[in-house]
Amino acid sequence: MKIKILITIFTITVIFSGCNSKIENKMSTTEIFPQGEPLPNEWFTGNAFLKSLVARDKNNDFSAGSVTFLPRARTNWHTHPKGQVLLVTEGSGIYQEEGKQAQKISKGDVINIPENIKHWHGASADSKMVHIAITNFKDDSQVTWLEAVSDEDYESANK
Known part of the structure; x- marks a missing residue:
């Protein structure tokens, strides 16, 4: 039972950390308009x-x-x-x-x-x-x- 809980927590952590890195990558692009x-x-x-x-x-x-x-x-x-x-x-x-x-x-x-x-x-x-x-x-x-x-x-x- 403890192993299933740990695997579930690990899986959720991996999923959310992947989402956060995608959000951070989008946010690191600060340009609103092209350079021109x-x-x-x-x-x-x-x-x-x-x-x-x-x-x-x-x-x-x-x-x-x-x-x-x-x-x-x-x-x-x-x-x-x-x-x-x-x-x-x-x-x-x-x-x-x-x-x-x-x-x-x-x-x-x-x-x-x-x-x-x-x-x-x-x-x-x-x-x-x-x-x-x-x-x-x-x-x-x-x-x-x-x-x-x-x-x-x-x-x-x-x-």
């Missing part, structure tokens, strides 16, 4: 990619895209004439407004960037970071690209 296309080096330092999600149309005066920054990748300084919202979906990174302390950002953070605020954002030195960027239009403009973030400023922001 490489972004231009004239506006980004390092390897950054965009997967367009929503284009401006008659119903939406904004666009949305999933932006993947590999470690150390970042935007140039820039502004948005009607603001932007970032929804961090994976990893950890940095957001900084001109004249303010850089702040660490990570999965689950929401960054509401007011219009015409000079800022930059990107991955930390040791982690990739993915965010969904929702960017409003003003007339036909969404962004004004400025100078690159210096390596010194980037390193300082990573401390």
